[in-house]
Amino acid sequence: MAATKAIELEIGGRQVRVSNPDKPYFADRGLTKLDIVNYFVAVGDGILGALRDRPTTLERWPGGWFEGAKLSTRADNRGDAFYQKRVAKGAPEWVETATIKFPSGRPADEVCPTELAVVAWAANLGTLTFHPWPVRRPNVDNPDQLRIDLDPQPGTDFKSAVAVAPALRELLAEHGLEGFPKTSGGRGLHVYVPIEPRWDFIQARRAVIALGRELSKRLPDQVTVNWWKEERGERIFIDYNQMARDRTIASAYSVRPNARARVSAPLRWEELEDVVPDDFDVLTMPARFAEVGDLHAAVGEQAFSLDSLLELSAKHERDHGEADLPYPPEYPKMPGEPKRVQPSKDRDRPKDD
Secondary structure: OOOOOOEEEEEOOEEEEEOOOOOEEEHHHOEEHHHHHHHHHHOHHHHHHHHOOOOEEEEEOOOOEOOOOOEEEEOOEEEOEEEEOOOOOOOOOOOOEEEEEOOOOOEEEEEOOOOHHHHHHHHHOOEEEEEEOOOEOOEOOOOOEEEEEEEEOOOOOHHHHHHHHHHHHHHHHHOOOOOEEEEOOOOOEEEEEEEOOOOOHHHHHHHHHHHHHHHHHHOOOOEEOOOOHHHOOOOEEEOHHHHOOOOOOOOOOOEOOOOOOEEOOEOOHHHHHHOOHHHOEOOOHHHHHHHHOOOOHHHHOOOEOOHHHHHHHHHHHHHHOOOOOOOOOOOOOOOOOOOOOOHHHOOOOOOOO
């Protein structure tokens, strides 16, 4: 297919260039690059609410999504798609940045969206999924959100995650917290809890561990916080390491790279049992957004305390010896962290009689 002439869109008073607008991005659904840009504009208040003033990693699919496409996580092997953690060279002067530090201590200037034109500009670069940090500038070391990832393991699915959601909501309420659910756009369920930016990543992560541990005690056959896959079984894994520094979750309204072009959709608690991830895609979400608005708007309008969850974490450690859990392998060894050894390969682990 011959390249089509670039066009310019006026978005919020900015001129945003869309190159090759007819380029197929989800060919099976007939969606082009311009369709993706227009989708983000249609849900503009929502996507900007999820990203505004947050350092954001861009998941770029410059050739669009297609069956068999590979997403590279290595900077030296980009493959069909890649994560861009530093602002692209030649970005317009109105694309602002925020400086963050990776676990290694190395800094980077990441895109920090402040207006909808930045989202459209990123979409023109092939960005389908936006991965914002749970912080805002200039306070990039103190999260203002807990992000709880209910991750279905083999043998479980979205409905399995939905089945544990009421218990999670009840547990949050017991600790004076309110959560806001959304589909991941894949098989999982995400719940965001707005918090005061008074704690660091280590404390926020421990708060999620405490939540996961307590939920697994109440629903031992349905929920686990075991880091090692061989120990998880057919349960929902509360992926506590999504609260580690530089770990991010696909934002609300992001497009996910799959055949249906699903999107990550904010939900009401009451509708969880009546929906499936396929209900929400690039073609259906604009009408839903026009009808219900941004169901995650309140995430940016309130903030709760972590004191109660951190007290629960201390109680777990004091009464049950449940201290920290392993970090991902690329992280430096953290104080108080247990060994990062797969249980079946741990020579020092006591053997069952």
